[in-house]
Amino acid sequence: MNSKVNWKGLFYGIAYGLASRAVFALEDFRYLRTEGEPLFQTYGLMTMSFMFLVPFVIGLITAYHQDTVTSSRKIAMITMPFYAVVGLIGISVISGKEGIICALMALPVFLFMALLGGLLGVHFFERNRSKAHVSLWLILPFALAPLENHLGLTERIFTEHTTIIINASEQAVWDNITRVSRISETENNGSLFQFMGFPRPIEAELDTVAVGGIRKAIFARGLFFTERVTQMEPQRILAFSIEADPNSIPPKALDEHVLVGGKYFDVLEGRYEIEKINPNQIVLHLSSQFRLSTRFNFYSGLWSKLIMRDIQENILKIIKQRSETYQIKEAANKV
Structure with missing residues (x-):
């Protein structure tokens, strides 16, 4: 009997998560209007209400079906919220409603909040299992979403800086950063950003240095992105602004919530700087500046910096390999 109750809570948790995602994804019910205004708004998936409160309530739902907290039920108490979140995100990805990028970014906070809801809920419902209390929790994310919207989005500019040591001359490195010839799939390492579904870099063309x-x-x-050179010192600095038109980006190239130039994310500029160590060795610096506009930049910023660092390190490794190969060939030709 207890086993059935546990699974029942799991299924209810997944169902609530899917229903909540469908409602928040609509952002507003445009077919329900009063005097030209939407009757009810949720303001999208990129809200604290959806990202933090919905998984918390999922944990509460699974906890509601835990009758007592005994040693034999502690495993179920911990695993049911976990399975509910994995089921919700898995179904969303498989059905094509969510991209792998956003699913992986949401998973840690979803798991944490669901487990927190499960742990607190078991003790709360042990004392009071009133259905009225459960109902209040179910509508909490939807009730707070309009209030959250009044706070607006918080914009924050981040900078990510990466370096690599290259055993090559300044000229060899300069030639490989001003114009990047076609990058083969073998040159692109199995990086995190590619695993998450970001398109791999292919080439970069510069009309004039x-x-x-x-x-x-x-x-x-x-x-593709259009970059305009803003600073140029031969064999030393190449800096450029990055212009992205969201309307020109193919629909399946990026998830809408990480769309470059979009409402929530934009890459603003990039900068290469060559630091000479000796005639045949340099340190290549690559930094980027990007904007985040979410209500939880403290969390999305961690992911964005991690992904940007991974992208930059992948590019630096390609430049290093090409520059050092070029240097070896030059040395061989002189002999």
Whole structure:
């Protein structure tokens, strides 16, 4: 009997999660209007109400079906919220409603909040199992979403800086950062950002090596960015602003919530700097500046910096490999 109750709580938790996701994804019920205004709004998936409160309530739902807290039920108390979240996210990805990128970014906070809801809920419902209390928790995310919207989005600018030591001359490295010839799939290492579904870099074309020059960075799946050179010192500095038009990005290139140039995320500029150690060795610096506009930049910022660092390190490794190969060939030709 207890086993059935546990699984019942799991299924209810998944069902609540899927229903909540469907409602929040609508953002507003445009077919329900009063005097031209939406009758009810949830303001989307990128809200604290959905990201933090919905998984918390999922944990409470699974806890509601734990009759007592005994040693034999502690495993179920911990695992039911976990399975409910995995089921929710798994179904969302398999059905095509959610991309792998956003699913992986949401998973840690979903798991934490669901487990927290489960642990607190078991003790709470042990004392009071009133259905009225449960109902109040079920509607809490939807009730707080409109209030949350009044706070607005918080914009924050982040900078990510990466370096690599390259055993090559300044000229060899300079040639490989101003124009990046086509990158093969074997050169792209199995990086985190590619595993998460970000398009891999293919090539970069620069029309003129001068301030005002246009550099076109091309990625897989039809994704490209227009970069305008803002600072240029030969064999030392190449800096550029990054212009992304969300309307020109193919629909399947990026998840809508991490769309470059979109409402929540944008990459603003990039900068290469060559630091000479000796005639045949340099340190190449690559930094980027990007914008986040969410209500939980404290969390999304961690993921964004991790992904940007991974992307930059992948690019630096490609430049290192190419520059050092070029240097070896040059040395061999001189002999």
